[in-house]
Structure formats: C-alpha cells, structure tokens
Amino acid sequence: MADNCILITGAAGFIGSHCVVALAEAGYNVIAMENSKSTNNLAFQQINKILGWEVKTCRCDLLNYEEIVKIFERYKITTVIHLAAMKGVSESMNYPIECYRKNLVSTLNLLEVMRLYGVKNLIFSSSCAIYGNQVQMPVAETALPHSISNVYGKSKLFIEKILSDLSRSDKEFKITILRYFNPVGAHSSGLIGEDPKRKQISFLTLLGKAALDKEMNLSLFGSSNIRDFVHVMDVGEAHVAAVSNLESGDSFKVFNIGSGIGISLLQLIKIFEHVNCVKISYTIKDRQESEIEAIIADTTLAETDLGWKSRKTVEEMCTDCWKWMTYNAINF
Template sequence: MAQPTGYLRIKNIMTTVLVTGGAGYIGSHACVELLNANFDVLVLDNFCNSKATSIKRVEKITGKSITLIEGDVRDKATLTMLFSDHQIDAVMHFAGLKAVSDSVNNPLAYYDNNVMGSITLLEVMSEFSVNNIVFSSSATVYGFSDDKPIPETAPLSPFNPYGHNKRMVEQVLADISIAEPSWNIASLRYFNPVGAHPSGEIGEDPNGVPNNLMPYVSQVAVGKRERLSVFGNDYPTIDGTGVRDYIHVVDLALGHVAALNKLMQGCGLLTLNLGAGRGYSVLELVQAFEASTEQKIPYEIVNRRAGDIAIYFADASLAKQVLGWKTTKTLEDICRDAWRWQTKNPNGY
C-alpha cells in the first residue's frame, strides 16, 4: 500500500528549521539562505538586540514567509509550546549576547543567557527528540593563539566570559554527542562576520556605539561618527595594525546551510572554523572601504587596547573538506554591501 506523501516527507526529509535569534544580524541572513534553499523557517527571538522589521525584510527579499515567535530561549514553557505546535527537524541556535566587553562587566547575565539558554533549548530538543543543531560558536574560544592560521585543533584558552560561554556550550554539545550518538551537531567557530545582504535590506544594526570595526567605519563614512580610532600601529603586521579574518555574512549564512545539509546526512559532531582563511589589517580594510565606496574615512592612531591580538585568521580548510563550502565574496564585496546597507538605512531598522 502506498504511503501518504506527507509521511514520507516528514520521515525522510528535514524541512523545518527553528532559528533562535533569527531577527539578529547573522540569524536574519541565515533565514534568507534557508528560505532560498527551500527550508521552512520558524524564528524565536526576544528582540533584546534586534527588531521584528528584519524578519519583514527577509520575507521581502525571499518572497517567502516566516513564522515569528517573540520569546526567550531560556523560557522552557515557550519552547515546549513551540516544539509541541510545530514539527521541527533542526535548530540553528544564534540567540545570545555577544559583546565581549559587556560580558566582562556583566558575567552573570552572559552565563545565564548564553549557557543556561542553550541548556534549556537542548533539554527541550531532547524531550521532543529533535537531534540536529547548528550552534554559533566563535573564534574567541582560541584565546591568545600562536597559530597562524588557526586550525580547529589549536588549544582552547578563552580569556573573557563570552569566550568561556562559547567553550562551555561546545563542551555540553560534545558530551551530548558521546552520550547520544544519534545527535548531529555542528559547532561553527566564526571569525569576523561583516558586510550585509547585497539587497541592502538587512545588515548589522548595532545599538549605540558599534563594538566592531566594520559598522564603525560605515558610521564614520555616513557622518554619524567623526573619525575611526585605530588601536595601535606597532604590531608585527604588514602596516602595524591588527590583522583579522573578515567573512562576508552571506558566505557565513551559506556555511550554515552547508552544515545543515551535512547534519541531514547524519554527521555526528562537527567542529569547524568559518572564516575566509586570510587576514586583512585595519588599514587595509579602511583602504578597501574608501576605494569601493569613494568615501573618505578619517582615522587616528591611538594606544593598543588591552587583550587585542596582532594577527588572527582561520585555517578554513576543514570546512572546505567536510562541507564543500568556502567563501566566495571579496573584501570589496564586503565593503560595498556594508555601505549599501548603511546608506539605505542610516539609522538602522
């Protein structure tokens, strides 16, 4: 007797992805690429660092709709309701607080949101036998690494609460994978996500003074900030300024879809760097921005910041080997897309 097609679809093909923190910077770009790849998307976000407008923009870009639930990933009752009401096949877990300096000043808030939130989510996933998760980790787990580039095998030595949060959740996931081999887990260690969707509809919308270089540069270019402070020009690098691995947020989002496709094949535990695999200095980025946008970026050299590292970039070869994924966007693409987003949305969403 023929099986009803619906049964086959649910049983064999992973279709619905819960995206926690999906209204945020990286989550919204992941939603676009998930929808483009024909996944159904549910978003859970408490909007502590985002606005629901980003989801409307994702729908505008893709012409597809998202089920949006306002709620907190630490709230077990909300999660239980969500998993009862929807057939969820996998989770992309972006929800978290991300400002390193804030984590130093407010460690409890960070452990609560980032570690407890993840554990609550994993408990509910376990109760509902949803065993597929992509987790937003960070290159911060490597701490002061001497490796250039940094492979996944480099020692882990985070040195701030945010980095500890990521390492702890990675450890929880690794332990689950040992206890429950049916779980498929991708811990993705991002380097420096930058840029915006080429449509200019979604991008990074920092609250107040940006913590990261690229949104700061864009805000200087658009006249919101007077000049860029470059922290130190006496590092052992090409021009003395710090070198980082900038990854276009669309490349990053596509890396998530590649990881999800790998989970669908039953991959167990994957821990992968997502980076471009090459570094650019602060001044190289400023020059690329000026050349791509024809905007002048006034800057001044100030003292080094405590805790900054001279050179930090990914060995991105494992992700290429395992996922068949690599970045394709250039530094020029990054600058042009960041600028388009900034000029179309000078005050964010």
C-alpha cells in the same frame, strides 16, 4: 502542525537574518525565532521583501523553558540552528553572570526541550574567540584554546564542551559547531545588515558609522591587528552546507568559518574608503592589551567536509555594508 521545520534562534539578529534568507532560498522550511523585544523587528519585514513571501516567525525567550516547549509543541521541528546569544565582549566582562546566564542557561533550556521532543540535529554558533591567543596561523580546529581573555569566549567554549559531552552520551544527537571568525557586510540588496545601534558591532559597521557621521573621529586601536573577515552571506551559506551535511560522517563536528585571508584594520579602512569613495576620520592608538594581534582561519576542513568556501571578496563586504548603511541611515 507545520512539517519538518528548521528552527533558527536569534533570527532577527545580524547573522540570523542572513541565515534565514540563505536557508529559505535553499528551500528549507524555516521558523525564525526571536525573543519578545525583537519579534516585530524590521529585519523580518526586510527578509520578507528579499524572499517575496512571509517567513514564519515565533516569539520566544530561550531563558523561559515553558515558552520553548510551546514552540516545539506547535511545530514539527527536525533541526535547530542556535544563534541567539549575548555577544558583547566588553559587556561580558562587566556583566559575567548575565553573560553566562544568557548564553549557557538559554542553551541548556533549548537542549532539554530538544531532547524531550526527540529533536537531535543541532548547529551551534561558536566563535574564533574560543581560540584565545594563538601563535600558529592559520588556526585549525584542533588548536587548543589558549589564554581566552573574555567571558564571552569562555561561555562559547563551555557550550562547546557541553555539546561534546551530550553527543558522547547520546549518539542520536548530530551536532555541528561553526566557529565564525569576523562576519561582516550585509545582504547585497541593502535590506538587511547589522544594526549599528547595538552595543557590540563589527569593525566594518563601525567604519560605516564613521563614514556617515562626518563629526566622528574613530579611535583606531591596534591598526596592524590582523583579522579574518568573512561576508555574512557566505556565513549564511555555511549553514546551508552544514544542514545538508548533518547526517553524514561524525555525529559531532567542528568547522572554522572564515575567509582564510588575514587583513589589517588599517588595510580594511583603506579598502572601504576606496571602493565606496568616502573618507573616514581616525586616530591611530596603541593596541589594547586585551586584544589579540592576529587571528586567521584554516578553512581546509570546511572546504573538504562541508564543501563550503567563502566566495565574496573584501571589496564586496565593504560595498554591501555601505549600501545597507546608506539605504537605512534614516533608521539609525
């Protein structure tokens, strides 16, 4: 039985792959978990290239309780970083049952197995989507959710509530919730990044697609919408900070993970074009009603309690994303 492992669910995904690299490089013994479809994902081969050794991987669908039990039987897991989820906002609106099942049932299965095996350290991937539409900017962790317009955001909020109830009922559970704002970019090697073939991709990856495909004209809804973009490797580092902080302070903690800087979608296009010397064809359209005008993180708490602050610039987000897109264009 391998000792003191950190289990990372959704490890071949966009954020998961960068977390695996950050934690493995920080010296943690990582088990990268994925469901059956993605176990042989290119991401794991690329992660191994970055690390220079083979990361441990396992196949498991979190909707299958017995499969999770097998993983906990096999490894001595001490901490779980739970990223696996269905994250498509529009998909969540069209398929609410599937979204709730994929996000809630898989989390409940995981929590039950964790309790069964006495594994009580958890870091959970939440989202700024749980804030809904806020007036006060930047948004602090204490802000009350307001008018959450999509099923995905609601599913994350429900899980947060479940975790809060769990920590209240069992004081041995140490739970940290990380509310990511807009993770973008890629590893600076260009070896891992966000798969542009997925249904739901970040705005920056969409820009990369538009820059690669000269025929593509981007419909830019809400060009003045303000977002808080944060480099995905900074997000990975936030997990390293959260793991080392799990044992200290409160047993239930929530942190915003963003850059604390708001920039508009149009500004991001201009920066992307400038730093990468490319042209993107786009047409400005009206903001869609369901879209939030602005969301910016107050990151004070992460800075003071976790000792974490995003370090990479928006220019680095754009160059790293473009490097990933151009190096791997043949696979897309």
